[in-house]
Amino acid sequence: MAWVWFHKFGSPPHFYRLATRLTPWAAWPALLLGLAGLIGGLVLAPADYQQGDGFRIIYVHAPAAWLSLMVYVVMACTAAVGLIWRMAVAHAVAASCAPIGASFTALALATGMLWGRPMWGTYWEWDPRLTSELLLLFLYLGYMGLRNAIDDVPRADRASAVLAIVGVVNVPIIHYSVIWWNSLHQAPSVMKFGQPTMPASMLIPLLLMLAAFTLLFAALLLIRARGEVLQRERNARWMLEALERLSTHDGPPTRDGPSAKGVLVGR
Amino acid sequence: MSARASFASAAALLMARDLRLALRRAGDSLLPLGFFLVITTLFPLALDPELSQLRDIAPAALWVGALLSSLLALDLLFRDDGQDGALEQLALCGQPFAGLLLAKTVVHWLLTGLPLVLVAPLAAIALGAPYGAMPGILAAVLLGTVCLSLIGAVGAGLTLSLRRNGSLLALLVLPLAVPVLIFGARATALAIAGESLAAPLYLLAATAVLAATLAPWALAAAVRIGLE
Numbered sequence: 001m002a003w004v005w006f007h008k009f010g011s012p013p014h015f016y017r018l019a020t021r022l023t024p025w026a027a028w029p030a031l032l033l034g035l036a037g038l039i040g041g042l043v044l045a046p047a048d049y050q051q052g053d054g055f056r057i058i059y060v061h062a063p064a065a066w067l068s069l070m071v072y073v074v075m076a077c078t079a080a081v082g083l084i085w086r087m088a089v090a091h092a093v094a095a096s097c098a099p100i101g102a103s104f105t106a107l108a109l110a111t112g113m114l115w116g117r118p119m120w121g122t123y124w125e126w127d128p129r130l131t132s133e134l135l136l137l138f139l140y141l142g143y144m145g146l147r148n149a150i151d152d153v154p155r156a157d158r159a160s161a162v163l164a165i166v167g168v169v170n171v172p173i174i175h176y177s178v179i180w181w182n183s184l185h186q187a188p189s190v191m192k193f194g195q196p197t198m199p200a201s202m203l204i205p206l207l208l209m210l211a212a213f214t215l216l217f218a219a220l221l222l223i224r225a226r227g228e229v230l231q232r233e234r235n236a237r238w239m240l241e242a243l244e245r246l247s248t249h250d251g252p253p254t255r256d257g258p259s260a261k262g263v264l265v266g267r
Numbered sequence: 268m269s270a271r272a273s274f275a276s277a278a279a280l281l282m283a284r285d286l287r288l289a290l291r292r293a294g295d296s297l298l299p300l301g302f303f304l305v306i307t308t309l310f311p312l313a314l315d316p317e318l319s320q321l322r323d324i325a326p327a328a329l330w331v332g333a334l335l336s337s338l339l340a341l342d343l344l345f346r347d348d349g350q351d352g353a354l355e356q357l358a359l360c361g362q363p364f365a366g367l368l369l370a371k372t373v374v375h376w377l378l379t380g381l382p383l384v385l386v387a388p389l390a391a392i393a394l395g396a397p398y399g400a401m402p403g404i405l406a407a408v409l410l411g412t413v414c415l416s417l418i419g420a421v422g423a424g425l426t427l428s429l430r431r432n433g434s435l436l437a438l439l440v441l442p443l444a445v446p447v448l449i450f451g452a453r454a455t456a457l458a459i460a461g462e463s464l465a466a467p468l469y470l471l472a473a474t475a476v477l478a479a480t481l482a483p484w485a486l487a488a489a490v491r492i493g494l495e
Binding site (some may be wrong): 077078083117138141142145149150155158159162163165166167169170173177178180217241 | 369421425426428429432435438439442444445446449450454455470474477481484488489493495
């Protein structure tokens with residue numbers, strides 16, 4: 001029964017408790033690493049010899065861009081799990097991914113445009129990475145639009161899961177076609193980051209920020225997924241019983257099961 | 268009980284049926300073509316009618332027109348069969364559903380994609396492309412419309428159960444069709460310039476093969492969900 005742990009995820013109360021317990025473990029490290037990364041990036045790191053202090057926006061831009069792609073992959077994977085094992089909780093997680101991913105994509109676009117103003121002299125340059133970020137934003141919007149248009153939740157889950165899987169196959173094709181298109185139309189952009197030639201004083205804060213943003217995503221996802229589970233399970237027995245016990249008394253765990261607070265708060 | 272028909276004969280019957288139904292209402296299938304012609308006519312009207320300038324925008328006009336008219340044509344793909352229950356019968360008939368839907372998509376391409384393939388080179392010449400560019404443009408539009416029909420079919424399947432789905436369908440399909448637009452427009456531009464267009468044609472062909480391999484499965488899953 002090696003797969004029991006996996007199938008336990010499919011149980012909404014179990015998932016809810018687990019998510020509640022894990023949230024601080026993602027949120028606090030995200031805050032600490034983020035503070036360390038920001039201090040390292042904005043204060044300690046030296047200014048770039050070409051771009052001056054303007055380059056420091058990379059400490060927000062690069063992690064947001066990285067997450068915009070990673071969230072899409074997480075969304076497609078959880079949607080596939082939901083589709084294959086018919087696991088409603090996985091669908092709830094996938095649905096929670098979309099607004100977070102769209103926000104990170106919008107953040108990457110906004111910071112990319114702000115960065116473009118001093119570097120290119122214009123807010124919008126048809127740079128391949130910015131353009132494919134924009135297309136990624138459209139993919140997120142399409143996913144959310146489809147979910148929004150279908151009233152029946154299980155059907156919205158499954159239809160949007162198919163769309164997410166189609167999208168994740170297409171994301172690399174779109175990305176490389178845009179790069180190919182751009183390489184024919186204009187000279188390569190001046191910004192070539194990510195090479196290991198970056199000095200450690202600049203690189204370490206960037207890595208810290210990457211870790212912080214990833215953990216922030218995990219925390220946000222857990223919180224959103226809890227909300228999604230609460231909303232979907234609002235008429236389920238475990239929820240009603242827990243609420244009832246919460247309103248009458250909140251004693252220690254009884255023979256009937258864990259205490260109400262234990263169910264909803266996760267202790 | 269009669270013996271079950273082979274998949275090939277079932278697909279052939281389905282294609283013959285779809286063709287016959289569509290030819291009875293040939294006007295419906297030709298509407299997207301008219302839309303394409305109107306769009307390619309609008310571009311010169313919005314610009315100077317100078318041929319050298321039109322030649323520069325000809326690839327953009329052709330491919331944006333092809334994308335939008337293929338989007339418009341998607342309405343024809345499943346609407347009637349979804350409403351009268353024919354799709355449910357197909358799903359239940361025991362034949363591979365993905366294969367049957369691929370057959371339907373092929374017919375849809377024959378009715379809406381193929382006319383575009385025949386007309387697009389003429390539209391390109393009206394926009395100032397030289398006659399020598401015709402074979403290249405023909406090949407590019409041929410491969411491109413195959414991709415667009417397959418990608419669009421998945422979008423149409425996903426929005427099958429929605430009553431008003433026009434703008435949502437555009438939001439779903441157009442970002443996925445961006446590679447086709449890029450490769451197709453590039454091939455057209457190279458054909459007009461009289462250069463070798465092998466590279467974008469290979470990329471278009473690869474996209475078409477990938478779409479023909481994967482899209483039927485996504486399509487079958489999407490339509491099944493829509494029918495539930």
